[in-house]
Amino acid sequence: MRKQRVPSKATKQALIALFNAPDSLHGYEIMQITGIKPGTLYPMLARLEDQGMLASYWQETTVGGRPPRHLYGLTEAGRALAKSLLSDGRRTAHSGLRAKPI
Amino acid sequence: MIRGVLKWVILAIAPDHRKKWAQAMIAEMAVIERDREAVAFALSCLMACWRFRLEFNISQTGSSMVKDRFVILTFISGVVAGLIGLAYLIVSGAPLTMVIVNGGAMVVGILLAPSARLAVRATDQVVTATALIGAFILFGTAIFGYAIEDARRWLLIGPFFIQTSLILLPLIAICFARVQNFRTVLAVFVAAFAMVAQPDRAMAAMLFVAVVIVGVMRPNRLTVSAALFCAMTFAATLLLPDRLPAVPFVDHILWSALDISLWVGLALWGGCLLLVCPIAFVPKPERSTLHYVFASCWLTLIAAAAMGAYPTPIVGYGASAIIGYFLSLIFLQPRARGRMAVGEGPTDLSESEETIPPLRNSPASLAI
Numbered sequence: 147m148r149k150q151r152v153p154s155k156a157t158k159q160a161l162i163a164l165f166n167a168p169d170s171l172h173g174y175e176i177m178q179i180t181g182i183k184p185g186t187l188y189p190m191l192a193r194l195e196d197q198g199m200l201a202s203y204w205q206e207t208t209v210g211g212r213p214p215r216h217l218y219g220l221t222e223a224g225r226a227l228a229k230s231l232l233s234d235g236r237r238t239a240h241s242g243l244r245a246k247p248i
Numbered sequence: 249m250i251r252g253v254l255k256w257v258i259l260a261i262a263p264d265h266r267k268k269w270a271q272a273m274i275a276e277m278a279v280i281e282r283d284r285e286a287v288a289f290a291l292s293c294l295m296a297c298w299r300f301r302l303e304f305n306i307s308q309t310g311s312s313m314v315k316d317r318f319v320i321l322t323f324i325s326g327v328v329a330g331l332i333g334l335a336y337l338i339v340s341g342a343p344l345t346m347v348i349v350n351g352g353a354m355v356v357g358i359l360l361a362p363s364a365r366l367a368v369r370a371t372d373q374v375v376t377a378t379a380l381i382g383a384f385i386l387f388g389t390a391i392f393g394y395a396i397e398d399a400r401r402w403l404l405i406g407p408f409f410i411q412t413s414l415i416l417l418p419l420i421a422i423c424f425a426r427v428q429n430f431r432t433v434l435a436v437f438v439a440a441f442a443m444v445a446q447p448d449r450a451m452a453a454m455l456f457v458a459v460v461i462v463g464v465m466r467p468n469r470l471t472v473s474a475a476l477f478c479a480m481t482f483a484a485t486l487l488l489p490d491r492l493p494a495v496p497f498v499d500h501i502l503w504s505a506l507d508i509s510l511w512v513g514l515a516l517w518g519g520c521l522l523l524v525c526p527i528a529f530v531p532k533p534e535r536s537t538l539h540y541v542f543a544s545c546w547l548t549l550i551a552a553a554a555m556g557a558y559p560t561p562i563v564g565y566g567a568s569a570i571i572g573y574f575l576s577l578i579f580l581q582p583r584a585r586g587r588m589a590v591g592e593g594p595t596d597l598s599e600s601e602e603t604i605p606p607l608r609n610s611p612a613s614l615a616i
Contacts, residue, residue: 174276174289184276185295188269192300202272215279216272 165228170219199224254290261297263304321526330354332519333562342497353567357574379423379435382416390445414568421458425541440481450552456482494557
């Protein structure tokens with residue numbers, strides 16, 4: 147059985163941001179909430195999607211000339227993982243991990 | 249303008265299976281109104297695409313290397329043989345600097361083989377260019393290199409003595425085994441002449457044996473003329489005086505190791521022969537010129553080390569041989585037909601024209 151790797155701090159932040167968000171988020175929004183740079187964010191989102199934690203879809207924009215945007219939301223597995231991360235975070239308050247309000 | 253260029257670069261770099269992500273990044277760029285912020289965002293996205301590309305290349309190269317039993321065995325043999333060489337240096341009481349240099353060379357070789365395979369796409373043009381550049385470096389060493397007792401075989405790079413022939417000659421032999429055209433024959437001629445100019449009997453013998461194998465397995469006007477020229481240059485090196493004194497812990501060690509202990513001697517012999525062993529694991533019908541040339545190069549070097557004052561492949565003055573061993577892995581894999589570039593193949597007699605049955609691939613047990 148494949149061993150599940152412990153998520154990095156950035157992955158935890160992104161998962162918690164998506165978990166706390168009422169709707170799916172755009173990449174730029176995740177970046178603004180978590181402060182993670184796109185160079186780290188997009189490979190991480192791609193990996194999360196490969197692992198089945200994240201679902202993505204295209205959203206047509208109403209503004210003319212702009213391409214459709216990519217939206218990201220957690221799958222059931224992703225929500226379960228984020229929930230467990232949040233409860234772990236509450237137990238270890240000194241970990242420094244805080245979910246930022248959206 | 250800058251946004252447009254960056255968009256194009258992002259899309260170009262991202263591998264096909266990650267194009268969706270590149271398009272997602274571009275869509276986000278369009279939302280950012282301030283140019284400066286958009287460019288900073290795009291530059292960071294560029295890093296993400298580089299990462300996608302690198303991961304893709306590593307998975308492709310890594311898996312192809314893992315699937316090729318000969319290459320992976322050669323790699324493991326090199327590592328084990330190198331460790332035996334280091335153990336010998338420690339047991340025999342060699343200076344610490346020598347242990348560090350040999351260990352460092354092994355690490356360089358181990359890192360160089362996969363990274364060079366990532367960077368280099370082994371087309372006929374690349375193989376030919378490598379052979380030519382290598383040959384002229386050898387010739388340059390013979391003229392401008394560092395000389396000891398009339399033997400001009402080394403380049404002094406910082407504190408390191410690099411015997412260029414130990415690094416480049418196996419690579420040139422492999423290149424010639426892959427591609428036989430006018431330019432690779434020229435490379436063989438230049439390299440063979442450089443071995444006379446240096447002069448170096450052991451390396452001239454290595455080239456001679458490798459080129460003869462190519463000549464026998466793929467006889468044509470080019471390969472036979474190269475073999476004849478190498479025969480002449482090897483004969484010339486035998487006639488030239490070789491006054492180079494034996495270096496402690498490097499030359500004659502195949503015999504002196506037996507004086508330390510029978511086990512040390514046997515380990516050293518075993519380590520050297522390990523470099524030749526991988527060919528034994530390739531079924532006979534699947535063996536190609538490349539396999540025979542690679543094995544012959546190192547076998548010749550071991551024979552030379554047993555007969556004269558020449559270094560073994562696993563312990564050296566500057567440990568160049570172990571780098572050369574790993575470096576020759578770059579072009580060792582028979583090239584897949586699907587990777588042939590436009591315009592290649594029919595004009596040159598190359599390894600790619602041979603019907604190379606795929607080596608028995610192991611199941612994809614090592615996922616990268």
